[in-house]
Amino acid sequence: MSLNLPTAFITKYQALLQTEAPAFFASLQQSIVKGFRLNPLRANWRTVQADLSKPIAYVPTGFYGEVAGRSLEHQTGYIYSQDPSAMYVAEAAAVQPGDKVLDLCAAPGGKSTQLAGKLAGQGLLVANEINRQRGKVLAENLERIGAKNVLLLNERPDRLVNTFKGFFDKILVDAPCSGEGMFRKDPAAVEYWSPDYSAECATRQQKILTSALQMLKPGGELIYSTCTFAPEEDEQIAAWLLEQPQVAEILPIKKWPGMESGRPEWAAGQAELRHCVRLFPHHFQGEGHFIAKFKITATPIEPTTTTSRTKKNKNNRSIFRGLTATEKKYWQTFAQTVLAANWVAQADLRVFNDRLYYYPITWPDISKLHFLRPGLELGTFKKGRFEPTYSLALALAPASSKRVIELTPEQWNQYVKGLPLQATEFNQLSNGWYLLTCQQKAFCFGKLTQGTLKNAFPKGLRLRYGN
Ligand SMILES: C[S@@+](CC[C@H](N)C(=O)[O-])C[C@H]1O[C@@H](n2cnc3c(N)ncnc32)[C@H](O)[C@@H]1O
Known part of the structure; x- marks a missing residue:
């Protein structure tokens, strides 16, 4: 493999990394390190035909190695292939079962699938992706792992604010970035690079983060990550976040061997930027990443910026409704014959376009938003019958069916x-x-x-x- 790095990129990182620069450039010419995660939502999650001899110390479900994409294990969501560095983002988020979590830039779903595993079926994960095509891949990946408590949206971040103001315990912004950390995984990313690209990305990142801050509960936590080395998108964005009135402090993230601290000297010198994590491929087995974590103030602070008004979504004119008596009969017949126990409460069932969804009454009303999966789709009402979906099958353990x-x-x-x-x-x-x-x-x-x-x-x- 030989990456043709732009001269301006080389000059920039020679100046930033100085004596470390030769080792850094040499690592970009080496092969990538592959990894995969197992799915703790499956009761027998370790029963896979894969080499589990190289566990990743900082991810309880992670392993180094390569897995087959066409296998039974992949189709049934037991295995997810992911860069070992990317796995540390959801670990650092320290999500607890029952949390309300937003993954704001979620496709293709590496971090969302890991976050859903951490929630263990309790609480709520809202996975949002602005790009509809990428959102479809996200939907497929989330469907495979069998999570019941996921809403999948397809919105611009600012359009989410009205619905979710002050709602989430934790928000992950795994931001669109200049992708320098992915150069050796995706050499095409080198083509997009220009000396001005990071400044352009930083402006977009601030906009996304401004929306994210408004959707956190008082005392909530924001996790910000990128897959770039650029200080403009890493320490400088973290420094900008520290200046925001809603942000109380930057939180330390545990550093495992090979993980490095953020570099205050690459921003305005704020010492607490050392709490961030930098993953450099010349010191760490994985691709380039940056992770920072922030605590939100305990008292709500009204933002000075305005949020866009959420108009009624034309595509979703007919919103959820309860089941008709006939639909209830069809569903109950299916549930009593095929499902082992009272798998979902009647109160948590909603119909949208003849499709039956698991949608607990405690979840917020998303009818004004563009969505890709409004809850777990259980099946479709057809003339005189109920047909279960593929996603229901993947959400069931064999013991949940008679x-x-x-x-x-x-x-x-x-x-x-x-x-x-x-x-x-x-x-x-x-x-x-x-x-x-x-x-x-x-x-x-x-x-x-x-x-x-x-x-x-x-x-x-x-x-x-x-x-
Ligand atoms: C780094 S990727 C996310 C990777 C994902 N978190 C994962 O682990 O698989 C960033 C995502 O942000 C989306 N994005 C691009 N522009 C955006 C914007 N203005 N607001 C929100 N998301 C955006 C991209 O479509 C992309 O899917």
């Missing part, structure tokens, strides 16, 4: 390609919906009719998995 068919890896391979299945043992089973598992991992629903398991694997995913 009707399970365990398939062999060969049958899984056929099913994820979209083929129907037949087997003599199916003939003894009654018709209807079954949770399909393979190696005790729930991977889809299937409808059995006269001994044939009809295929319900999502069409858009059919070429993605198996061999």
Whole structure:
């Protein structure tokens, strides 16, 4: 591998890093370090066919190594491939089960999936992504891990403020940045780089952060991260945050071997910038990252900036409603036959466009916002029946279903390609919906009719998995 670094980039980091610069530039020419995380939302989360011999000390669910993207483990959300440096952001956020958390710049979902794991199904994760296409990838990744307590939005940060003012315990801003830390992972990022790019990114970062500060509860915490080395987007943004009236202090983040402190001399010299974390590839096994954490004042402070008014969202004119008596009957019939226990409370069910969602009454009203997943989609009401979704199957443990068919890896391979299945043992089973598992991992629903398991694997995913 040979990265052709811009001359202005080399001059800049020679001046900043001085004697360290040769080691820094040499590390950018080396291969990337790969990692993956396991999903603690799965009861048997360690039962994966992957090499777990190289654990990452600072992430309880993280390991060094590479995993197969087409595998059963990947499809069922047991494994998420992620750069080891990126994994430290959600760890530093120290989210607790029950917290209300916003991941403001969330796609493709590395940090959101990790945050959802930390919430352990309690509290709420709002994952927002401004770019709709990237939001679809985020949706797929969040669906795979089977989290029940996630709202997925597709909004500009300032449009979220009216709905979520003072609402969150923790907000992560993993900001769009100049991406210098990703140069060796994505050499195309070098092409976008220019001496002025960091200043442009810094302006955008301040705008995003201004919205984030308004959505935190008094005493809440803001986690700011980038994947760039540029002080303009790192220490200088942290210094700017310290000047904001809503920010009480910068919080220390634990530094594991190879992690470095922020550099006060790269901003206006504020000593507390040493609390930030810098991950440099010449000292740390992973790509370049910067992480800072802030405590918000205990008394609410009204911002001086105005927020954009949230108009009613034209796309979502018909908002959630409760279930009709017929829908209730269809859902209950399904739930009583297929689900082992009273899996969700009746009060937490909402219908939107004939789709049934798990949406607890305690969650805020998002009907004025653009969303991609307004809660966990449980199924669709069709003429005279209820059809469960793929996302419900992924959110269920095999023990949560009364009707399970365990398939062999060969049958899984056929099913994820979209083929129907037949087997003599199916003939003894009654018709209807079954949770399909393979190696005790729930991977889809299937409808059995006269001994044939009809295929319900999502069409858009059919070429993605198996061999
Ligand atoms: C560094 S990436 C986030 C990576 C993600 N947190 C993860 O761990 O997978 C930054 C994201 O910010 C989004 N973004 C770009 N401009 C934005 C803006 N003005 N406001 C909010 N988000 C923006 C990008 O589309 C991108 O998905």
